[in-house]
Every structure is written in structure tokens, then in C-alpha cells.
Amino acid sequence: xxxxxxxxxxxxxxHLADPDWLVVDVRHQLADxxxxxxxxxxxxxxxxxxxxxxxxxxxxxxxxxxxHPLPAPEKLAQCFGGIGIGPQTQVVVYDDAQGMIAGRLWWxxxxxxxxxxxxxxxxxxxxxxxxxxxxxxxxxxxxxxxxATMCESCVDADYVRAFMQTSRMHLVDARAPDRFxxxxxxxxxxxxxxxxxxNRFFRDNLQADGRYKPAAxxxxxxxxxxxGTTPEQVVHQCGSGVSACHNMLAMEIAGLTGSRLYAGSWSxxxxxxxxxxxxx
Numbered sequence: 001x002x003x004x005x006x007x008x009x010x011x012x013x014x015h016l017a018d019p020d021w022l023v024v025d026v027r028h029q030l031a032d033x034x035x036x037x038x039x040x041x042x043x044x045x046x047x048x049x050x051x052x053x054x055x056x057x058x059x060x061x062x063x064x065x066x067x068h069p070l071p072a073p074e075k076l077a078q079c080f081g082g083i084g085i086g087p088q089t090q091v092v093v094y095d096d097a098q099g100m101i102a103g104r105l106w107w108x109x110x111x112x113x114x115x116x117x118x119x120x121x122x123x124x125x126x127x128x129x130x131x132x133x134x135x136x137x138x139x140x141x142x143x144x145x146x147x148a149t150m151c152e153s154c155v156d157a158d159y160v161r162a163f164m165q166t167s168r169m170h171l172v173d174a175r176a177p178d179r180f181x182x183x184x185x186x187x188x189x190x191x192x193x194x195x196x197x198x199n200r201f202f203r204d205n206l207q208a209d210g211r212y213k214p215a216a217x218x219x220x221x222x223x224x225x226x227x228g229t230t231p232e233q234v235v236h237q238c239g240s241g242v243s244a245c246h247n248m249l250a251m252e253i254a255g256l257t258g259s260r261l262y263a264g265s266w267s268x269x270x271x272x273x274x275x276x277x278x279x280x
Contacts, residue, residue, distance in 0.1 A: 003090060005252050006121040006253065009120070012045075013132065015090070020088055020090055022090070023047055024048060024093045025095070026050075026051050027097070030187070036052060036053070048094075048139065049083045053104065053242070056071075066267040067187070067239065068104075068242055070154070076148075078146070080114070083141055083143070084142055084144055086144045086145075089114075092119075093105045096123055099249070100243045101242065103202075103246040103248070104242045107261060110151060110153065112148040112151075113151055114146075121211045123210060153261060154260055154261045155262050160237075166196075173197045173238060174201065174238035174244045175193075179191070181279060181280055188266060194275075194278070202238070205218060205246060212253055218251075218253055223256075226256070234259035235262050236260070237264075238266065240267045241263035241264060244265060245261065
């Protein structure tokens with residue numbers, strides 16, 4: 001059986017010793033970029049490998065391409081092969097940030113054509129809630145060759161500029177409502193949002209315990225957000241193309257497939273003063 005959206009703690013526990021399963025820890029904090037590595041070294045789910053949001057899941061910044069640019073596909077494929085992801089590998093990814101970082105890896109693997117990837121529902125907190133073991137032991141994984149098959153699952157700033165406020169694109173911003181309005185902006189030099197965008201805070205996909213809402217509930221909520229548009233018209237964005245992936249995963253859980261990501265997101269958009277900005 002292949003898991004492509006979520007895996008619960010019981011299922012992961014049953015497969016911890018399965019050589020075709022790989023757990024990836026992507027814990028990260030934007031304000032303390034060394035946090036994830038320290039936390040991983042102190043204790044992680046047995047067998048889990050670590051990938052860093054900035055070094056492994058992002059490319060180099062140049063001042064105009066946002067805070068978490070997409071990595072070069074060939075470099076990303078080399079990274080995935082280096083930790084042992086082959087065509088039959090079931091990847092399970094987790095963080096301790098309500099899936100915000102884990103969603104990025106989920107999307108990146110799908111971008112390169114690997115659909116056998118799922119989030120640990122509820123993240124590390126769900127694992128610890130049932131006294132799941134943690135270990136400082138570093139796993140040994142044999143590298144393999146990861147063959148990328150690129151998927152048309154993202155758009156660039158030119159696409160967004162061309163189709164904003166048109167029926168061709170339904171833009172959904174995953175940031176907190178205050179940042180969407182242009183208030184309390186601490187991450188980027190300009191506050192506001194892309195004209196025509198609607199706001200869906202990524203945390204609204206979750207229940208109080210940090211697990212995703214049931215599929216039927218997510219579907220009802222997302223159909224209201226789509227407001228008659230199709231999933232294929234939806235483009236997700238956030239501050240830097242990370243938490244937006246959480247919204248895309250929510251749509252996939254709800255059976256609303258085919259949406260895309262504007263990876264540069266607000267941090268790229270607002271770097272060019274010629275691009276329009278809305279507030280409120």
C-alpha cells in the first residue's frame with residue numbers, strides 16, 4: 001500500500017523496521033536555523049534521517065527570489081538519492097511545527113515525481129503522546145540513484161502577474177490573517193498581499209490536537225474557499241513557499257487535486273517594487 005498524504009502513528013510504528021520505508025526529520029525554526037539539527041541530535045524517531053530546510057530543501061537566495069527559493073532539481077535529486085530514496089521507498093516526513101516544514105518536503109518529492117510520501121499526522125507531538133521512542137543514534141542508509149520526473153506543479157512570478165485577479169487563477173495565501181492584511185510584518189520588508197489573493201491560514205487545516213481535520217470537513221471548507229473555481233485554477237503561496245504546501249496537502253486530503261505552488265511567494269513578490277501590493 002502506498003501512502004501519499006498522511007500516515008498515523010500506529011501505521012508508522014508497524015513499519016519502522018521496513019527497509020522500504022524512510023522517515024525524514026525536517027524540524028526547523030525560522031528564527032533559529034540551527035534548532036533542527038540540535039533537536040535531531042538530541043533525539044529523533046528511530047531510523048529517521050535529517051534534512052535542513054535552508055540547505056537541503058531550498059536553493060541559494062539572490063535578493064530577488066525569496067527567502068526559500070526552489071533548489072535546482074538535479075541537486076535535490078542527488079540529495080534524495082543520497083539518503084536512500086528509490087522508486088519504491090515510502091517516505092514519511094515529520095516536524096514539530098504543525099507540519100509547516102514537513103509539507104515542503106512532501107511537495108518537493110512530488111515535484112520530482114515521487115508520490116510515495118506522506119506526513120506523520122500530528123507530527124512529533126503525536127509520536128510523543130503515545131510514548132513513541134526517540135533515539136540519538138544515527139541511521140545508516142545506502143545511497144541510491146533518484147531519477148527525477150518533473151511535474152508541472154508550480155508557477156512563477158510572471159504567471160501570477162499575468163493572471164492575478166482573473167478567472168484563470170485563484171490565488172490562496174497561507175499566511176496568518178494579520179500578515180495577509182499587511183499588519184505585524186516581521187519577516188519581509190513590505191507588508192500586504194498579492195492583489196486578488198484570498199487568505200487561508202494553514203493552521204486552519206488542523207484540529208486542536210495538531211492532526212489534520214477529517215477529509216469531509218476539509219473538503220467543505222476548501223470548496224467554500226474555491227468559490228466555484230476548480231482545483232486546477234488554484235495557486236498556493238505564503239511568505240516563502242513553505243507553509244503554502246500545507247494548504248496544498250489539505251486539498252489533496254480533501255480529494256481536490258491539481259493545484260499548484262507559487263514557490264517564490266510573498267518574499268519574492270515584494271522584492272520588486274514594480275509589482276502591485278494590496279493591504280487590508
